[in-house]
Amino acid sequence: MTPDAHRVLGACPHDCPDTCSLVTTVENGVAVRVQGNPKHRHTDGVLCAKVSKYTERTHHPERLLTPLKRVGPKGSGQFAPVSWDEALDDIAQRLKAIAARDPQAILPYSYAGTMGLVQGEGMAGRFFHRLGASLLDRTICASAGAEALTQTLGNKVGMKVEHFAEAKLILIWGSNAIGSNLHFWRLAQQAKRDGARLVCIDPRRTETAEKCHEHLAIRPGTDAALAFALMHELIVHNWIDHDYVQRHTLGWDQLRERALQWPPTRAAEVCGIPVEQITQLARDYGTTKPAAIRLNYGMQRVRGGGNAVRAVACLPALVGAWRHRAGGLLLSSSGHFPVNRAALQRPDLLGERRPRTINMSTIGDDLLRPASPAFGPAIEALIVYNSNPVAVAPDSSKVAKGFQRDNLFTVVLEQFQTDTADMADYVLPATTQLEHWDIHTSYGHTDVLLNRPAIEPLGEARPNTEVFRQLARRMGFTDACFDDDDLSLCRTALGEKVDFNALLEHGFATLALPEAPFADGHFPTPSGKCEFFSQRLADQGLDGLPDHLPNAELAGTSERYPLAMISPPARNFLNSSFVNVKSLRDIEGEPLLEIHPLDAKARHIRSGEVVRVFNDRGEYRCTARVSERARPGVVNGLGIWWRKLGLNGTNVNELTSQRLTDLGRAPTFYDCLVEVAPAEAG
Ligand SMILES: Nc1nc2c(c(=O)[nH]1)N[C@H]1C(S)=C(S)[C@@H](COP(=O)(O)OP(=O)(O)OC[C@H]3O[C@@H](n4cnc5c(=O)[nH]c(N)nc54)[C@H](O)[C@@H]3O)O[C@H]1N2
Ligand SMILES: Nc1nc2c(c(=O)[nH]1)N[C@H]1C(S)=C(S)[C@@H](COP(=O)(O)OP(=O)(O)OC[C@H]3O[C@@H](n4cnc5c(=O)[nH]c(N)nc54)[C@H](O)[C@@H]3O)O[C@H]1N2
Numbered sequence: 001m002t003p004d005a006h007r008v009l010g011a012c013p014h015d016c017p018d019t020c021s022l023v024t025t026v027e028n029g030v031a032v033r034v035q036g037n038p039k040h041r042h043t044d045g046v047l048c049a050k051v052s053k054y055t056e057r058t059h060h061p062e063r064l065l066t067p068l069k070r071v072g073p074k075g076s077g078q079f080a081p082v083s084w085d086e087a088l089d090d091i092a093q094r095l096k097a098i099a100a101r102d103p104q105a106i107l108p109y110s111y112a113g114t115m116g117l118v119q120g121e122g123m124a125g126r127f128f129h130r131l132g133a134s135l136l137d138r139t140i141c142a143s144a145g146a147e148a149l150t151q152t153l154g155n156k157v158g159m160k161v162e163h164f165a166e167a168k169l170i171l172i173w174g175s176n177a178i179g180s181n182l183h184f185w186r187l188a189q190q191a192k193r194d195g196a197r198l199v200c201i202d203p204r205r206t207e208t209a210e211k212c213h214e215h216l217a218i219r220p221g222t223d224a225a226l227a228f229a230l231m232h233e234l235i236v237h238n239w240i241d242h243d244y245v246q247r248h249t250l251g252w253d254q255l256r257e258r259a260l261q262w263p264p265t266r267a268a269e270v271c272g273i274p275v276e277q278i279t280q281l282a283r284d285y286g287t288t289k290p291a292a293i294r295l296n297y298g299m300q301r302v303r304g305g306g307n308a309v310r311a312v313a314c315l316p317a318l319v320g321a322w323r324h325r326a327g328g329l330l331l332s333s334s335g336h337f338p339v340n341r342a343a344l345q346r347p348d349l350l351g352e353r354r355p356r357t358i359n360m361s362t363i364g365d366d367l368l369r370p371a372s373p374a375f376g377p378a379i380e381a382l383i384v385y386n387s388n389p390v391a392v393a394p395d396s397s398k399v400a401k402g403f404q405r406d407n408l409f410t411v412v413l414e415q416f417q418t419d420t421a422d423m424a425d426y427v428l429p430a431t432t433q434l435e436h437w438d439i440h441t442s443y444g445h446t447d448v449l450l451n452r453p454a455i456e457p458l459g460e461a462r463p464n465t466e467v468f469r470q471l472a473r474r475m476g477f478t479d480a481c482f483d484d485d486d487l488s489l490c491r492t493a494l495g496e497k498v499d500f501n502a503l504l505e506h507g508f509a510t511l512a513l514p515e516a517p518f519a520d521g522h523f524p525t526p527s528g529k530c531e532f533f534s535q536r537l538a539d540q541g542l543d544g545l546p547d548h549l550p551n552a553e554l555a556g557t558s559e560r561y562p563l564a565m566i567s568p569p570a571r572n573f574l575n576s577s578f579v580n581v582k583s584l585r586d587i588e589g590e591p592l593l594e595i596h597p598l599d600a601k602a603r604h605i606r607s608g609e610v611v612r613v614f615n616d617r618g619e620y621r622c623t624a625r626v627s628e629r630a631r632p633g634v635v636n637g638l639g640i641w642w643r644k645l646g647l648n649g650t651n652v653n654e655l656t657s658q659r660l661t662d663l664g665r666a667p668t669f670y671d672c673l674v675e676v677a678p679a680e681a682g
């Protein structure tokens with residue numbers, strides 16, 4: 001470090017389960033280096049390749065540094081700089097005029113560009129509640145799995161991640177941990193060195209699958225069938241922990257009956273894998289203690305995704321895995337945190353008003369919907385922050401068409417000129433994590449992190465909170481809560497339950513939680529038990545038990561579109577973030593479709609050649625990679641490129657549908673049939 005350099009503690013803001021503690025080195029007001037905090041045990045001094053390049057992203061030559069107003073036709077990307085005052089005055093006028101007719105015609109659209117509680121829905125929630133805008137159902141990532149966990153275990157809770165290091169069997173299920181959960185993978189490696197067996201369940205032969213002892217390359221959307229066959233074997237071999245089942249579960253007789261309908265031969269057929277893999281896995285799971293399951297969200301992006309997570313979530317109770325701190329399951333730990341959303345986002349500002357809710361996953365259709373008694377007013381204004389819907393939402397030709405409407409007023413708060421920012425009437429420059437305060441929980445560990453600004457905002461960039469404060473003032477909202485500064489919002493977010501002084505000093509604080517949360521039952525369900533059978537679902541007229549629901553777009557049911565396509569994350573991008581960071585884009589190279597050699601041969605496709613991937617929703621061009629990473633009958637379209645950086649101005653979401661999952665109203669990105677052909681043939 002040079003003499004005028006100093007270090008600042010922060011938190012990685014990205015939508016990643018690892019929520020790393022960051023140490024930023026600042027020299028002369030410039031962030032020169034971002035490193036993992038060695039004192040934070042989950043980070044352990046290590047960052048992924050993406051965030052190691054954080055200074056490149058923050059001091060990027062294409063950062064948006066001034067407010068922009070559209071001067072060309074919608075979507076043309078032609079903008080002129082304007083002052084903040086001019087932009088905010090005009091935006092407030094436009095919103096006031098719409099709100100005077102019906103504030104529900106205004107819709108916020110945000111997701112997890114930052115996971116920060118303050119720059120997320122802190123001030124924004126207050127603003128939109130006070131306004132009475134439509135509510136947004138934030139379903140685009142995890143709501144099927146979240147709803148499933150809540151039905152079965154009672155909340156988004158599970159094992160403490162650190163204890164995976166002591167497990168003797170680890171199932172990595174629907175997760176490419178090396179790419180998207182690196183710090184968990186380090187724990188799995190530790191367990192492996194101590195003799196644990198690692199099994200990966202994933203249609204794609206990922207870098208993670210390659211490094212496990214066993215890989216079950218199942219067809220997409222068949223996880224519940226596999227889970228039931230495992231239960232079948234646990235039952236017939238009597239590997240059940242009857243004492244645990246009897247004392248701490250609900251609905252065992254019914255579940256047992258359903259599981260007995262799934263002999264391994266039946267599941268092998270459905271999953272497209274050898275029956276021996278299933279019987280061997282059942283034996284391992286039934287006889288190895290402690291056994292731990294790391295589930296990730298990859299398996300719930302299909303029609304039956306919620307049911308699949310419910311089926312898998314039953315397994316640990318059956319073998320009594322929860323008794324041991326290194327046994328059980330982890331999908332998300334976010335339910336462990338005592339977040340005070342009511343104080344932070346102030347839904348009470350709605351008063352008696354009950355605005356409608358719009359599902360972010362069907363934004364394509366909803367932007368194109370006219371006013372009707374069932375729908376309410378057409379969407380007239382959209383305020384987008386922390387999200388890039390034109391690239392990440394399903395069925396993107398519809399999304400783009402919606403954004404292109406001349407009578408839609410669109411404001412985008414962004415760090416970069418994304419596909420969505422191209423569609424804006426106003427683009428407002430946002431600060432990055434190195435320039436603002438925030439506070440973070442995690443969905444992959446159980447520590448709270450505080451993020452301090454390391455540098456001054458670049459150019460005229462402002463935190464999201466400041467934009468909503470300023471807009472509130474211009475809208476005439478005089479409530480005192482619009483005066484709260486970001487540091488007080490950080491304090492409000494977790495209330496008294498977290499030691500704020502520890503956060504200020506160390507940058508992180510660990511929640512006090514039991515080592516093995518369900519060793520003695522006490523699940524946060526209504527019955528206090530692990531609910532194989534959910535009365536709450538039955539009361540809604542749904543199946544109280546989990547089941548295997550085949551994909552809506554089931555391989556073998558369409559002659560025109562015989563291939564199933566999944567579109568999992570690319571390792572060097574985070575959703576559509578980092579696609580514009582050249583050093584990372586250079587590693588990914590170009591938009592790719594992995595296709596199995598047999599499927600490629602049948603279509604005269606050679607590796608490295610441009611292909612058309614198409615279905616009735618649209619067409620996407622990318623480069624074929626003939627590879628055994630793809631299983632026969634399944635192609636992998638790695639995500640999520642910016643449309644404008646793709647080959648024909650589209651990305652993989654041109655092909656995905658707006659159909660929703662069985663539980664949680666989530667998208668079905670990986671439930672998608674396509675055909676592939678050499679591009680010249682089109
Ligand atoms: N590098 C990187 N890290 C990321 C992200 C990223 O884009 N890039 N995204 C972040 C986000 S938003 C999230 S939500 C998290 C978690 O995001 P997830 O979507 O869980 O991401 P992964 O763990 O990469 O991948 C899931 C795995 O599930 C597999 N899969 C697809 N369909 C099925 C199926 O039907 N069954 C099973 N068993 N597996 C299936 C895919 O092939 C993939 O390897 O990761 C986060 N971390
Ligand atoms: N086909 C397919 N589509 C998918 C998925 C898939 O697996 N396959 N995954 C889905 C999943 S899991 C998710 S979570 C969604 C993710 O969708 P999004 O949450 O939209 O994620 P990003 O694409 O990373 O876009 C986040 C944007 O927020 C901006 N941003 C970051 N921090 C700030 C800030 O402080 N202020 C403001 N104003 N902006 C900020 C970034 O620059 C970035 O452009 O995509 C989904 N789409």
Ligand code: SF4
Nearest residue numbers: 012016019020048051
């Ligand atoms: S993206 Fe994930 S692994 Fe990378 S620094 Fe952030 S939290 Fe850590």
Ligand SMILES: [Mo]
Nearest residue numbers: 015140141142
């Ligand atoms: Mo996600």
